[in-house]
Amino acid sequence: MKILMLGWEYPPHIAGGLGTACEGLTRGLARLGIDVTFVVPRLHGGEDAGHMTLTDPYQGGRSWTELEYGDISWDEEHLQRLGIEAFLMPYWTEIEYKERLESVRHAASVLTGANVHVEPPPVAPSGRAHYGRDIFDEVARYARNTVARVAGLEFDVIHAHDWMTYPAGIALAELTGKPLVAHVHSLEYDRSGTHVNQRIHQVERAGLHRANAVIAVSHYTKSVIHREHGVPLDKIHAVHNGIYPARAIEQYRAGHPEAPQHKVVLFLGRITFQKGPDYFVRAAAKVVPHVPGVVFVMAGSGDMKGRMMELAETLGILEHFEFPGFLRGKEVEEMYNLADLYVMPSVSEPFGISALEAINFDVPTLISKQSGVAEVVGNSLKFDFWDVDRLADLMINGLIHEELRADMTAMAKLELKNVRWDASASKTLEVYSGILH
Amino acid sequence: MSSVCFYFQVHQPWRLRKFSYFDTSASLDYFDDAKNGEILRKVASKCYLPANRLMLELIEKHKGAFRIAYSISGTALDQFERYSPETLESFKRLAETGCVEFLGETYYHSLAAVYDEAEFRAQVRLHSDAIFRHFGKIPVVFRNTELIYNDAIGRMVSKLGYKAMVAEGADDILDWRSPNFVYSVPGADMSLLLKNYRLSDDIAFRFSNRGWEEFPLTADKFSKWVHAISGGGDTLNLFMDYETFGEHQWEETGVFEFMRHLPDEVLKHPHWDFKTPSEVVSTYPRVADMPFERLTSWADVDRDLTAWRGNAMQNKALDAIYALGAQVRALADPEITRTWRMLQTSDHFYYMCTKWFADGDVHAYFSPYESPYDAFVTYKNVMKDFRLAIERAAKSRIVPVLYVDSAPATGLAFSA
Incomplete structure (x- = not known):
């Protein structure tokens, strides 16, 4: 079986958990003998992906305009109805819209080799786009270039990861007639709550409805997809993420006997609405009076970082906080090794793979019930993200009782043996088989 | 002759x-009155009341030939009084038949036998008093919490005047010997009755298991297994939770019908009868000493104490509650003493058990908590407040108490 996978990032060049998940899943599939070609927008060098063909649309040194489409069966009527370019545009003002309409028409006609009907995008004076305006250009470019890149390639299933790759997935499904699997690692709803970017929401919806099958990273996300997009439940398959067994972990703390004896509570992730950083800071303020010397580390970047520093200052606990910024590789490992507790207060977390990483590094976890990872980890303390008092209660108990930490980490580690990428890959294979027969 | 000896455990x-x-x-308002009442009333309607009706019916039908024993914890008795007086009344009617024996245990279903001998003696006395108050009988056979037992506990109980004790017929203890005889506690004038766990668990655990090769279990089939022991034992000790009837095994499984027909089937064999534990030990000779060098219980396949003190959290919580003993005794404050004891009930520590949690098998336990960690956090939070209450009480005392000889014998009495 040959799978064409459309992704947005691949380790080590990652901004979140998406790339890590794609690596785990493709390695698992490779062990099942599945042949995967994985297309990312751009290769950076240094990727370790010997288990599959990892490529970007520029491999081969030709630009997309030079490629020919002889092997793809064209269905112009379908394509004209697609309007792929249209839903890739951000909120525009009316002037911007007029200015760019021509270029879009041009791009669309090149993409399809035909005159494509372009749906007029909505006009909004001020949109709140999380990815900046350029993301839609990037997504459009990825779609065009990927369609060009894979011309002539043979595959049985198109597997697209998250909304950024759905336009490419839809186009290829229409062009080739191959079944499309839309994989949901995160929804616009998760990232933005009720303030969703309507364009992203529409792209997501188009992909999920066009897909022959949808994979959700949790039962939690399955239910959100059903609720937000009206996708029938029997079309959505919950496939949990996995994790690799812990590598040989350097004992950073043991190696630093002079390290301070204070307790460290770790928040590691994007400091954005979705991750619930404000609940973390507010709970911290309730912890400080009871646990002298506690340190809260908020590792990550994001649009709420500045506000969180201000909030900590306002609450008079800024001296208990550290904001080391976005961490990579060894820095992440070192941070996990310093942490006494890992807290994931996400408002809506489709999965939350970093909680599994924390467990891998022997850190006890406090995770919000609004997360997919709560479905696979029983040996954790769980709370509703909005319940600041409860979170503070759990943090204090976690910090003052080493027995609680010891039992949780030991048992969670055992439990992780059942949370493996091989299991995720097997379930994914079942989804492929289901749509091929 | 050989006898079937039933003992049912009743505890909440x-x-x-x-x-x-x-x-x-x-x-000291630490307990969930609404939830405790709700659970007790539910179990009463599904198990205690219908099962008691059935037992009464069988006793009357067989005119003294069907005899059973109960061990009812003090906390269960208190909850009957508070939430379901009709349940307590139905146990009293059973007591009046003269065919029912009540065993002694610790009032608060605690692990005091392992942690605090003075407290253990106090709770045993409280329970004995309560059984006399409710049923007009003084227990002479003892059942320790969860059948927790070793030689030391046997001798300790012997000193309190009991003539026999029940324990688990664990394989490693029995070795080649049969559980179907009366044994004695080494170094004490006390008999030991050992649970036949295979036949007990056929009813308590496997009864409704469709994957079991003997499913469905009928009274006729079970009695044939009983009769097959003839000549190979004096007593078949069937010990189980009373909640087996209607709660662990639902009424729909036919467990009540099984029990309804069992006495008839057992008594078909002229050499078999039913006896209560004290009758068994008066009737049959002690065949040998049965040393228990390790602490055993009737829990899990391990038959040890790891369900209550198998991890760091449980040990910390147990150490913390029993560390308060000296202070609580010195204060001799009835409310504080009663609360201390309610916090000793073994279930609090059982809820913190992580033994099979690695498999995500959350449902292995009847627990009101989301996880063992939640159970620990709640318990430790309560303990923190309780310690403060003890300190407050100690400070407010005008005359310091220098020495108190023994634990105050205060039972549980709600003002409501």
Whole structure:
């Protein structure tokens, strides 16, 4: 079986958990003998992906305009109805819209080799786009270039990861007639709550409805997809993420006997609405009076970082906080090794793979019930993200009782043996088989 | 002759209410009255009341030939009084038949036998008093919490005047010997009755298991297994939770019908009868000493104490509660003593058990908590407040108490 996978990032060049998940899943599939070609927008060098063909649309040194489409069966009527370019545009003002309409028409006609009907995008004076305006250009470019890149390639299933790759997935499904699997690692709803970017929401919806099958990273996300997009439940398959067994972990703390004896509570992730950083800071303020010397580390970047520093200052606990910024590789490992507790207060977390990483590094976890990872980890303390008092209660108990930490980490580690990428890959294979027969 | 000896365990704990690190209670209000009442009334309607009706019916039908024993914890008796007086009344009617024996145990279904001998003696006395008060009988056979037993506990109980004790017929203890005889406690004039766990568990655990090769279990089939022991034993000790009837095994499984026909089938064989534990030990000779060098219980396949003190959290919580003994005794405050004891009930520590949690098998336990960690957090939060209450009480005393000889014998009495 040959799978064409459309992704947005691949380790080590990652901004979140998406790339890590794609690596785990493709390695698992490779062990099942599945042949995967994985297309990312751009290769950076240094990727370790010997288990599959990892490529970007520029491999081969030709630009997309030079490629020919002889092997793809064209269905112009379908394509004209697609309007792929249209839903890739951000909120525009009316002037911007007029200015760019021509270029879009041009791009669309090149993409399809035909005159494509372009749906007029909505006009909004001020949109709140999380990815900046350029993301839609990037997504459009990825779609065009990927369609060009894979011309002539043979595959049985198109597997697209998250909304950024759905336009490419839809186009290829229409062009080739191959079944499309839309994989949901995160929804616009998760990232933005009720303030969703309507364009992203529409792209997501188009992909999920066009897909022959949808994979959700949790039962939690399955239910959100059903609720937000009206996708029938029997079309959505919950496939949990996995994790690799812990590598040989350097004992950073043991190696630093002079390290301070204070307790460290770790928040590691994007400091954005979705991750619930404000609940973390507010709970911290309730912890400080009871646990002298506690340190809260908020590792990550994001649009709420500045506000969180201000909030900590306002609450008079800024001296208990550290904001080391976005961490990579060894820095992440070192941070996990310093942490006494890992807290994931996400408002809506489709999965939350970093909680599994924390467990891998022997850190006890406090995770919000609004997360997919709560479905696979029983040996954790769980709370509703909005319940600041409860979170503070759990943090204090976690910090003052080493027995609680010891039992949780030991048992969670055992439990992780059942949370493996091989299991995720097997379930994914079942989804492929289901749509091929 | 050989005898079938039934003993049913009846117990309900005082479950804690949600209690955060930031909560305080001036009135030692740590228990979830609504939930405890709800659970007790549910179990009463599904198990205690229909099962008691059935037992009464069987006793009357067989005119003294069907005889059974109960061990009812003090916390269960208190909950009957508070939430389901009709349940207590139905046990009293059973007591009046003269065919029912009540065993002694610790009032608060605690692990005091392992942690605090003075407290153990106090709770045993409290329970004996309560059984006399409710049923007009003084227990002479003892059942320790969860059948927790070793030689030391046997001798300790012997000193309290009991003539026999029940324990688990664990394989490694029995070795080649049969559980179907009366044994004695080494170094004490006390008999030991050992649970035949295979036949007990056929009813308590496997009865409704469709994957079991003997499913479905009928009274006729079970009695044939009983009769097959003839000549190979004096007593078949069938010990189990009373909640087997209607709660662990639902009524729909036919467990009540099984029990309804069992006495008829057993008594078809002229050499078999039913006896209560004290009757068994008066009738049959002690065949040998049965040393228990390790602590055993009737729990799990391990038959040890790891369900209550198998991890760091449980050990910390147990050490913490029993560390308060000296202070609580010195204060001799009835409310504080009663609360201390309610916090000793073994279930609190069982809820913190992580033994099979690695498999995500959350449902292996009847627990009011989301996880063992939640159970620990709630318990420790309560303990923190309780310690403060003890300190407050100690400070408010005008005359310091220098020495108190023994634990005050205060039972549980609600003002409501």
